[in-house]
Amino acid sequence: MTEPSGHPEDYDHLKDYDHLKDDIEAAERRIAREIDPGARALAIAIFVFALLTTLVLPHTGDARGLDVLVGSDAAHANGIALPSRVFTWLALVFGVGFSIAALLTRRWALAWIALAGSTVASFIGLLAVWSRQTAAAPYPGPGIGLLVAWFSVILLAYHWARVVAARSALQLATEAHRRRLMAERESKSLLETFGDDDAPPTGR
Numbered sequence: 001m002t003e004p005s006g007h008p009e010d011y012d013h014l015k016d017y018d019h020l021k022d023d024i025e026a027a028e029r030r031i032a033r034e035i036d037p038g039a040r041a042l043a044i045a046i047f048v049f050a051l052l053t054t055l056v057l058p059h060t061g062d063a064r065g066l067d068v069l070v071g072s073d074a075a076h077a078n079g080i081a082l083p084s085r086v087f088t089w090l091a092l093v094f095g096v097g098f099s100i101a102a103l104l105t106r107r108w109a110l111a112w113i114a115l116a117g118s119t120v121a122s123f124i125g126l127l128a129v130w131s132r133q134t135a136a137a138p139y140p141g142p143g144i145g146l147l148v149a150w151f152s153v154i155l156l157a158y159h160w161a162r163v164v165a166a167r168s169a170l171q172l173a174t175e176a177h178r179r180r181l182m183a184e185r186e187s188k189s190l191l192e193t194f195g196d197d198d199a200p201p202t203g204r
């Protein structure tokens with residue numbers, strides 16, 4: 001930043017510059033913390049609701065999602081394996097819990113956690129479906145609840161990835177805009193300072 005030349009106008013320019021810089025930095029900090037899912041918020045809410053619905057749908061045989069979560073007698077009778085239980089818990093915690101928290105608070109950190117957890121749950125869900133498909137007789141294969149939960153988690157991970165990527169692109173654009181404004185302001189201040197130095201003294 002250039003030193004003021006002593007004129008009151010120079011101090012006013014510096015104050016305006018500081019205020020502009022503070023406003024832009026505050027906007028950057030706000031953008032860095034928040035997300036704007038836009039129309040994807042509705043899609044995310046639909047898939048969260050679908051995940052909640054799968055808790056009362058059969059995951060395999062007559063074992064519902066709630067049975068898988070708590071390890072009830074129905075879950076043991078149908079031979080629920082560890083991948084199914086891990087997937088159901090991950091889908092509930094990240095697909096439902098963190099997704100709802102991210103939608104309500106619009107916090108980027110929560111959206112990122114929802115994305116990471118849903119992505120992991122997608123791979124665990126694949127393992128859970130595969131374990132049910134290869135289950136030995138007389139244990140049943142994957143039920144509608146498990147399949148719907150798996151597809152819902154995959155779509156949640158996709159939409160959260162798009163939301164996080166859009167937020168990152170917006171932050172980069174904001175940072176570029178800030179640098180451009182700061183450079184223009186510095187150039188203007190330098191030109192005004194040089195103009196004051198080159199101006200001939202006024203005679204009395």
